[in-house]
Structure formats: C-alpha cells, structure tokens
Amino acid sequence: MTDPLAEVVGLLQPGARFSKVVAGAGDWRVRRADAGLPFYVVVLEGACRLTVDGQPPLDLQAGDFALVPASLPFTTSSAGPAAANLPLTLPERLADGSYRVGNADGPVDVRLLVGHCSFGSPDAALLVSLLPQLMHVRGEPRLTALVRLLIDETGAERPARDEVLARLLEVLLIEALRCAAGTAASPGLVRGLADVRLAAALRRLHEAPAQAWTVASLAREAALSRSAFFERFNRAVGVAPMSYLLAWRMALARRLLRDESLGVADVAERVGYSSASTFSVAFTRHVGQPPARYARSA
Structure with missing residues (x-):
C-alpha cells in the first residue's frame, strides 16, 4: 500500500543544515523572522515556549519535539507568559561550542537542541504546503531515541557524517509526521491521514x-x-x-x-x-x- 507521508518526505530530500545545543537560565526571548529554513526544537530538559506567527503559543516540556516545516517567523522564550514582554536577545556562543540565553551566571533551567534542516527538492515549497505549519510531538520514546542519535552524530567527526545526518533527519521527519498524525495538528496531510x-x-x-x-x-x-x-x-x-x-x-x-x-x-x-x-x-x-x-x- 502506498504511504503518502513517505512519498512526500522522499520527494522533499531533507538534509541536516545546522543544529546546536542551547542552555537557558531565567527569563529570555529569541525571535527568528528571516531564517528562511525549516526549524525544529527538542526540549532535552526543562521547559520553554514556542510561538509561531499565526499560531497560539505552544508550551514545550522535556522530551517534546516541534517542527516548523515552512519558513515562518517564530519566537522561542522561557516558559510562561511573562516572557512575552521581554526584550529580544540572541544566544551567546560559549567556548565549548554550545550556546546560552538568559541569565549568563544563573543555574540552567532548560536545555534545547535547536536546528535548521534543508529540503533539497525544487518542489520544496509546494510539498511543504501539504504539511502542517506546526507539528508538536510529546511522549514518544522512539522519537527521543532518534534525537539522541542525531545529537551524537552532530558532535562527532566520523566518516560519512553528513550522509548519516541526512538519513537520520529523514527518519526523524517521517517519525515526527507519523506521531503527529495522532495529535491535533494544524491543517495538512498529517491531519488528513489521521x-x-x-x-x-x-x-x-x-x-x-x-x-x-x-x-x-x-x-x-x-x-x-x-x-x-x-x-x-x-x-x-x-x-x-x-x-x-x-x-x-x-x-x-x-x-x-x-x-x-x-x-x-x-x-x-x-x-x-x-x-x-x-x-x-x-x-x-x-x-x-x-x-x-x-x-x-x-
């Protein structure tokens, strides 16, 4: 039987563009209005808030995965509504290659894996239009295991690293879409298949x-x-x-x-x-x- 999700993802040709670990302390707010690339975030520990323009705020907790397939403006911030009035900041790169937001000296209360992926298909805009504008997956151990593999491969310098990252990202995207089919996803192919x-x-x-x-x-x-x-x-x-x-x-x-x-x-x-x-x-x-x-x- 034909699998529409696998077909769409296969045509999209996803690749690993960039990922980083970001630690947050206290109150903070970061906005991306011109990234131009699909964005994902995994909450490794703690909690935060993701607000995609045109969507209600989404409170994320440890183990959550969120994906914005289209190049939409969005804001990430510390948990709770109070951060909505904070001035915008940028993550600061540390000596070990990780990033930090919020109080530079305070105890870390949230740790995120954030990144951009790329879609190699010339039809990316058309295919992304078939997907939800925002996908949120919670409590899926398989997804967590894939993310851990992605983190491990990102930080290593093994042979064929880019090829492995691309395959992991493709599997991660399929798994996220499959998991999101059972959630209240925004309109798109995933919600139709649910x-x-x-x-x-x-x-x-x-x-x-x-x-x-x-x-x-x-x-x-x-x-x-x-x-x-x-x-x-x-x-x-x-x-x-x-x-x-x-x-x-x-x-x-x-x-x-x-x-x-x-x-x-x-x-x-x-x-x-x-x-x-x-x-x-x-x-x-x-x-x-x-x-x-x-x-x-x-």
Whole structure:
C-alpha cells in the first residue's frame, strides 16, 4: 500500500543544515523572522515556549519535539507568559561550542537542541504546503531515541557524517509526521491521514495519481457524500481535494522531468493528463515555464 507521508518526505530530500545545543537560565526571548529554513526544537530538559506567527503559543516540556516545516517567523522564550514582554536577545556562543540565553551566571533551567534542516527538492515549497505549519510531538520514546542519535552524530567527526545526518533527519521527519498524525495538528496531510475516512481517499489518490479522479469518486473511496467529503477534506488538509491532487501531480511531473528519460507526452500520461498539450498548459501555469524547458534546465 502506498504511504503518502513517505512519498512526500522522499520527494522533499531533507538534509541536516545546522543544529546546536542551547542552555537557558531565567527569563529570555529569541525571535527568528528571516531564517528562511525549516526549524525544529527538542526540549532535552526543562521547559520553554514556542510561538509561531499565526499560531497560539505552544508550551514545550522535556522530551517534546516541534517542527516548523515552512519558513515562518517564530519566537522561542522561557516558559510562561511573562516572557512575552521581554526584550529580544540572541544566544551567546560559549567556548565549548554550545550556546546560552538568559541569565549568563544563573543555574540552567532548560536545555534545547535547536536546528535548521534543508529540503533539497525544487518542489520544496509546494510539498511543504501539504504539511502542517506546526507539528508538536510529546511522549514518544522512539522519537527521543532518534534525537539522541542525531545529537551524537552532530558532535562527532566520523566518516560519512553528513550522509548519516541526512538519513537520520529523514527518519526523524517521517517519525515526527507519523506521531503527529495522532495529535491535533494544524491543517495538512498529517491531519488528513489521521481521519480514517480521508486517509482511505488520500492513499488511493497516491496509489493512482493518473486516475481520472473527481471529488465524487474520491468521496466514494472515503464512504462519504460528495459535500461532506469536500468540507471535511478542506477543513483537515487545508486545501480543496482537486487542489491537492493538482499539487501532487505537479510534484510528480517535476520529478519525472528531472530524473527520467521521458518525453513530455509520457510524463503527461503518468500524471493523469489525456494529452501533452493539456499537461503543458497546466504545468506552465503551475510552475511558470513549459515542461520541455523545465526538463532542459533541470
């Protein structure tokens, strides 16, 4: 059976960009408005608060993992609402390579692993739009074990370190998405898969993207009426069913044009278009250039 999460993560091509351990003492507040990269934080001990623009504040505790897949502005701070009025600061790098925020001389009350990952796919923005804007996972021992491996590999200088980090990060991302499917995630693919009815339709769509899907045929896969399916899908995934299908077809088309020795007509057929001309019009509108030119440039 096709696994939509694994497909999306595989196309994203996640890589380990940067990570650091940050210790905090007392009250502090750090904001990132222009990082431009997906951000994650793991609370190793203590507690803190994460506020992503447009989302309610999220109080994190030891063992929690949070991921912001899109490049959204966010603020991390000491736990509790009082930090909201504090002046902004930056973490200070210490001699041992770790970082510190808050009271430089006070006892450490929170320790975090924070970092940025990169998505190597040219379709990263499109694929990230299928994910929740914020994922939060709590109480998952498997995730904690993966994070410990990531920390260990980050601090070592072993052969093939970057390749191992990239694989660990990919597994971590899949595990976080899988865990988040059972939580109240913001709208996106994860939340859609947490709904048993919608998951049936999403898996069929991913199994056969070239099929002539309609809202009515997808609704039948979900055993829902057309109107109930449309409303439920829109609310859970954050986009209309046909918009999701188009986004997924275009992501597949770009991969095929980049990686396969296929003509435009063959790619069109594989992603569900009856003719090369119809596909070319849709691809050009969505990507900004004709598929033949995109293939040459890729």
